Amino acid sequence: MLKRYNRLLVAVHVTADLLAGALAFVVAYVVRFESGFFATPLGQPPFREYLPVLPFVAALVPLAFQIQGLYRLRRGRTRVDDFFAVLVGSVLAVIAGVSGTLYFRTYYLPEDLKQAGMFAVSQLAWALFLGFNVFFTFLSREIVRDLFKRRWRAGRGLRRVLIVGAGDLGRMVADRLLEHDDLGLRLIGFVDEQASVDSIGYRGLPLLGTVGDAPEVAVREAIDIIYVALPLEEHVKMLGVVEFASRECIDVHVVPDLLQFIALRARLEDLDGLPLISINDVPLRGMNSVVKRAVDVVLSLGVLGVAAMPLMVIAWTIRRSSPGPAFYTQERMGLDGKAFKVYKFRSMHQGAEEASGPVWARDNDPRTTPVGRWLRRHDLDELPQFWNVLKGDMSIVGPRPERPFFVEQFKYRIPQYMLRHKVKSGITGWAQVNGWRGNTSLEKRIEFDLYYIENWSLRLDFKIMWLTVLKGLHRAA
Numbered sequence: 001m002l003k004r005y006n007r008l009l010v011a012v013h014v015t016a017d018l019l020a021g022a023l024a025f026v027v028a029y030v031v032r033f034e035s036g037f038f039a040t041p042l043g044q045p046p047f048r049e050y051l052p053v054l055p056f057v058a059a060l061v062p063l064a065f066q067i068q069g070l071y072r073l074r075r076g077r078t079r080v081d082d083f084f085a086v087l088v089g090s091v092l093a094v095i096a097g098v099s100g101t102l103y104f105r106t107y108y109l110p111e112d113l114k115q116a117g118m119f120a121v122s123q124l125a126w127a128l129f130l131g132f133n134v135f136f137t138f139l140s141r142e143i144v145r146d147l148f149k150r151r152w153r154a155g156r157g158l159r160r161v162l163i164v165g166a167g168d169l170g171r172m173v174a175d176r177l178l179e180h181d182d183l184g185l186r187l188i189g190f191v192d193e194q195a196s197v198d199s200i201g202y203r204g205l206p207l208l209g210t211v212g213d214a215p216e217v218a219v220r221e222a223i224d225i226i227y228v229a230l231p232l233e234e235h236v237k238m239l240g241v242v243e244f245a246s247r248e249c250i251d252v253h254v255v256p257d258l259l260q261f262i263a264l265r266a267r268l269e270d271l272d273g274l275p276l277i278s279i280n281d282v283p284l285r286g287m288n289s290v291v292k293r294a295v296d297v298v299l300s301l302g303v304l305g306v307a308a309m310p311l312m313v314i315a316w317t318i319r320r321s322s323p324g325p326a327f328y329t330q331e332r333m334g335l336d337g338k339a340f341k342v343y344k345f346r347s348m349h350q351g352a353e354e355a356s357g358p359v360w361a362r363d364n365d366p367r368t369t370p371v372g373r374w375l376r377r378h379d380l381d382e383l384p385q386f387w388n389v390l391k392g393d394m395s396i397v398g399p400r401p402e403r404p405f406f407v408e409q410f411k412y413r414i415p416q417y418m419l420r421h422k423v424k425s426g427i428t429g430w431a432q433v434n435g436w437r438g439n440t441s442l443e444k445r446i447e448f449d450l451y452y453i454e455n456w457s458l459r460l461d462f463k464i465m466w467l468t469v470l471k472g473l474h475r476a477a
Contacts, residue, residue: 009148010071014062016140021061021093024132025054031132032125053121057097061133064092067291069457083138085459090133094126148184158186159224163205164214164241166192169257170229171202178203188221193234211237215244229255282422284456291458296396300389311383314345314375321371324350327384332401335424339404340393343384347372379472385427397461398426399449400437414442420449423456430460433467 031037033044065071068089070082101121152158161177163170170190177185189206191214201207208217211230218226226245228238238254245252284292304311315326328346331339348367368376375381388394394401399420402410411417431437431448452460 009144012144013065013071013141016144017062017065017137018058020136020140021133022054022058024129024136025050025057027132028125028128031128032122038124050121050125053097053101056100057093057129060093060096060100061090061137064089064096065137067092068459079142081459081463082141083134084463085457086138086141087134088459088462090130090137093133094130097121097129098126152184157184159184160222161185161187161225161227162208162214162218162221162223163187163190163227163229164192164211164238165229165231165234166190166194166202166207167229167231169231169255170227173227173229173255174202174205185225188223189217191217211241214241215248218244218248218250223250225251225253227253227255230257232257282453282456284423284453288456292395292456292461293392295458295461296389299396300386303383303386304390307383314380314383317371318346318369322349322369331404332425333404333407333421334393334401335421337407337418337421340388340401342394342401343387345372345375345381345384347376347381382427389427393424395424395426397428397430397452397464398424399429399452400432401425410442414446416450417442417446420446420453423453428464428468430464433464433471 029047029050033040062071065085068085070085070089098121163173170192174187174190177183177187187205189201189208191209191211192207193210194207208221211234214226217223226241228241230238235257242252242254244250318326324346326346328344328348329341330344332342334340347369349369372381385394386396389396407417429449430452431445434448436445436448452464
């Protein structure tokens with residue numbers, strides 16, 4: 001049912017995004033050439049020259065949004081997240097639109113039409129399209145969301161849900177469904193063997209009976225959907241529920257009890273008709289990893305180019321302030337547990353760990369130099385790591401890399417610690433922008449790292465970069 005509903009919602013959003021993209025392109029043309037706000041030194045091209053580009057641009061919008069994951073159900077997504085996804089998706093659509101039209105004009109358009117300006121879309125028109133597309137598509141998604149919620153608040157189209165099993169698994173199902181109030185589902189309650197000794201439910205949802213009472217409860221409460229969320233040792237009880245539901249045309253969804261095994265996203269795969277559950281799958285594979293790598297290369301080249309002079313000034317200051325080299329290398333553990341050398345500006349006295357051995361740095365560490373203390377306060381000692389990014393050892397965004405000495409300790413002490421090495425380490429990360437940096441709780445840091453790995457998107461990367469810049473400016477102030 002969720003898949004059917006999601007297909008319906010996706011179809012509505014895709015249609016709205018197509019129309020919004022087409023409208024944004026038309027409005028961009030009107031504002032650019034007919035509003036009088038901008039000069040037209042090369043003259044005004046007739047709209048019929050822009051018309052052939054319109055379907056191409058409109059189709060690019062939902063394609064870019066699909067890459068951004070805007071058509072997937074995602075836990076905890078806010079309007080701010082939607083805005084960033086729409087913005088990044090629109091940027092991708094503009095880049096593809098500019099590239100596509102230039103390619104067509106260069107290789108396929110007859111010379112007389114090239115000279116007439118056909119398919120030479122104004123750069124300012126593209127910039128206006130970007131702004132209008134973000135506005136129209138974000139507005140359309142708000143309208144669609146509001147229309148569905150109004151429909152469900154009126155009681156139309158709601159599906160009534162019963163959860164079989166009130167343990168940890170059943171409560172997790174309830175949490176997910178309650179977090180997605182845009183699904184059109186109304187949770188009625190649970191049935192569980194616990195009901196034979198008490199009737200305390202969860203989050204206001206009552207225990208309506210035992211598992212054996214499920215048929216009676218389903219008929220009495222006019223249930224449309226049943227979620228079976230029983231622990232492994234009680235799966236034999238599932239057969240009676242499935243048999244009853246099939247007689248009454250009630251949709252049944254079985255939630256496998258793999259909580260003790262699954263730490264990241266699980267994916268259903270097919271082996272010649274045999275269903276398999278892939279445990280600990282990560283979204284950063286294939287084309288996603290190519291896109292992330294391309295962003296890393298472009299941004300790291302930009303940062304290293306722009307910051308070349310400040311980097312030299314910092315290196316000169318470090319050399320002048322204390323004996324020793326300006327740069328410092330240290331072994332860290334990265335993707336798939338492979339070690340690499342991370343580059344940093346030296347912030348401590350040379351040979352700071354010769355007597356103590358590997359120890360964590362702390363606030364007001366006596367081993368730091370005055371210049372190093374200032375660099376660490378503003379995270380400027382991390383700037384050389386953009387060279388690690390360019391080399392491919394790291395990414396701009398990801399879990400912070402740790403030293404192998406500490407990894408060997410943490411992987412036995414902290415459950416799921418090594419899963420953070422499923423992706424490249426980063427200069428900044430989701431844990432860091434949420435305050436879990438330095439000498440803070442490792443458990444919370446791992447929790448945020450795993451959330452990032454499971455929910456990766458280009459939009460989330462840009463959000464983390466933006467938050468990193470904001471926090472850096474706040475510290476500088």
